Amino acid sequence: MAEINQEDILHLLSQRLASFANPELEITPETNLITQLAIDSIKLLNLIMELEDHFDISIPLNALTDVLTVRDLANLIYRIMSDSK
Amino acid sequence: MNLLEKLDAAAAARKAQLPTGLSAFGIPIEEIYSPTEARIGERRILLLGTNNYLGLSFSPECRKAAHEAIDKEGTGTTGSRMANGNYSGHRALEMEFADFYHCRSCIVFTTGYQANLGTISGLIGAGDVALIDGDSHASIYDGCILSGADIIRFRHNDMADLEKRLRRLGDRSKNTLIIAEGIYSMLGDQAPLAEIVSLKNAYNSILLLDEAHSLGVLGETGQGLAEKTGLINQVDFITGTFSKSLCGIGGYCVSNHLQLDQLRYVSHPYIFTASPSPSTIAATRVALRLLRDGSKLREQLWRNARQLYSHLKMIGFQVGPEPGPVVATILDNPQQALALWNGLLENGIYVNLILPPAAPEGKSLVRCSVNAAHTSEQIEHVCQAFSKLHSSIIQ
Numbered sequence: 001m002a003e004i005n006q007e008d009i010l011h012l013l014s015q016r017l018a019s020f021a022n023p024e025l026e027i028t029p030e031t032n033l034i035t036q037l038a039i040d041s042i043k044l045l046n047l048i049m050e051l052e053d054h055f056d057i058s059i060p061l062n063a064l065t066d067v068l069t070v071r072d073l074a075n076l077i078y079r080i081m082s083d084s085k
Numbered sequence: 086m087n088l089l090e091k092l093d094a095a096a097a098a099r100k101a102q103l104p105t106g107l108s109a110f111g112i113p114i115e116e117i118y119s120p121t122e123a124r125i126g127e128r129r130i131l132l133l134g135t136n137n138y139l140g141l142s143f144s145p146e147c148r149k150a151a152h153e154a155i156d157k158e159g160t161g162t163t164g165s166r167m168a169n170g171n172y173s174g175h176r177a178l179e180m181e182f183a184d185f186y187h188c189r190s191c192i193v194f195t196t197g198y199q200a201n202l203g204t205i206s207g208l209i210g211a212g213d214v215a216l217i218d219g220d221s222h223a224s225i226y227d228g229c230i231l232s233g234a235d236i237i238r239f240r241h242n243d244m245a246d247l248e249k250r251l252r253r254l255g256d257r258s259k260n261t262l263i264i265a266e267g268i269y270s271m272l273g274d275q276a277p278l279a280e281i282v283s284l285k286n287a288y289n290s291i292l293l294l295d296e297a298h299s300l301g302v303l304g305e306t307g308q309g310l311a312e313k314t315g316l317i318n319q320v321d322f323i324t325g326t327f328s329k330s331l332c333g334i335g336g337y338c339v340s341n342h343l344q345l346d347q348l349r350y351v352s353h354p355y356i357f358t359a360s361p362s363p364s365t366i367a368a369t370r371v372a373l374r375l376l377r378d379g380s381k382l383r384e385q386l387w388r389n390a391r392q393l394y395s396h397l398k399m400i401g402f403q404v405g406p407e408p409g410p411v412v413a414t415i416l417d418n419p420q421q422a423l424a425l426w427n428g429l430l431e432n433g434i435y436v437n438l439i440l441p442p443a444a445p446e447g448k449s450l451v452r453c454s455v456n457a458a459h460t461s462e463q464i465e466h467v468c469q470a471f472s473k474l475h476s477s478i479i480q
Contacts, residue, residue: 042442045219049238058253060214060235 029071120458136329140458154367170360190345197326200336203354209234258288267299267310273411301330382457396468422449432470
């Protein structure tokens with residue numbers, strides 16, 4: 001995969017998360033995944049599997065404990081990708 | 086939102102799914118008459134939502150053993166296996182389980198939930214990996230969380246997906262515990278064990294198989310999926326529960342790895358829990374013997390399972406991928422599931438209602454569990470009730 005930065009990951013996440021959101025809601029990096037997007041636990045776990053496949057990385061579920069916002073998730077993905085280089 | 090407000094929000098979400106006053110979860114059973122009948126409210130009800138697969142809950146031999154144990158050893162041990170709660174019966178049951186599976190080691194736990202919690206958290210830790218089926222039971226998820234290992238899910242029963250995730254782990258696959266279940270409790274389907282074993286060997290991982298729902302149900306002597314597939318020596322650790330086919334409460338882990346015994350010294354769910362009561366152990370020892378010799382019970386169980394599964398499929402309900410004692414009817418939304426659950430109860434049949442997010446893929450389930458004590462007339466009554474309700478549920 002070509003070099004990717006945090007902004008690219010944020011953009012991709014925002015696009016993907018739009019399918020979970022009320023069309024009126026603008027998804028920003030600070031959007032809370034649980035309280036604003038109302039993603040339930042199973043949807044979140046399935047989204048993680050999709051993201052693992054998209055970026056060809058492993059995202060441990062225990063790393064999600066600190067993830068609240070879209071930016072948190074993007075940062076986590078970026079960190080895992082950087083560590084795996 | 087403070088701690089109590091969070092609980093209020095959860096209660097409001099649950100109320101939105103279920104009409105006021107209807108208690109689909111935790112409905113009280115007032116009296117229980119047999120493995121298949123009970124009283125709920127003022128009605129005599131056919132039980133089709135228990136895990137009593139071999140119908141042994143009223144076995145005279147098990148009841149006699151439990152009574153005798155209470156008279157001889159009292160009602161409870163009041164302590165853990167590591168302290169004052171290690172009775173000769175606990176050790177005898179461990180040896181009988183090891184003999185049953187032709188394995189070298191066994192540990193008995195106080196519940197099936199703790200068997201997974203204690204085994205998983207004892208086997209793996211920080212820096213290791215748990216690679217688990219997406220439809221795993223909560224006890225598996227919780228055991229992995231307790232362990233501190235990295236938790237990765239693979240798509241349910243999807244072997245290409247499991248291999249992809251093993252490949253991504255690189256060298257870490259050697260420190261990976263793959264976890265699957267003999268029969269999955271939601272849809273009643275079985276794990277593709279031969280493929281899982283092949284992958285775990287190729288990637289030098291360790292395999293734990295939870296036979297909670299398959300003990301007593303699969304295999305010639307009822308050991309579970311590992312016996313049915315002839316792969317018992319390829320599975321590193323097998324866990325299971327006493328609370329389904331054995332009709333008690335408790336759990337176990339068996340293995341040919343002698344290191345299993347070390348879990349007694351590191352596994353908090355084993356160390357810091359009171360041991361099973363003498364009556365539970367005594368009844369379970371007898372139930373294990375009945376299970377082992379229970380090929381006729383298994384035949385009746387499977388006749389009942391196939392009769393119900395094929396009827397539901399024939400009349401147009403969406404059911405799980407394969408027949409088995411867990412027969413799940415898959416509905417598109419909670420309203421349909423609730424209407425079916427309620428309709429069955431009005432017809433004198435108790436089943437389990439499972440709503441999102443507990444059910445896979447955002448669906449809702451009405452889950453039936455058949456047992457060997459159900460008569461073919463009782464199953465026929467259930468089939469007729471489903472037929473009667475079909476047109477009003479599925480538009």
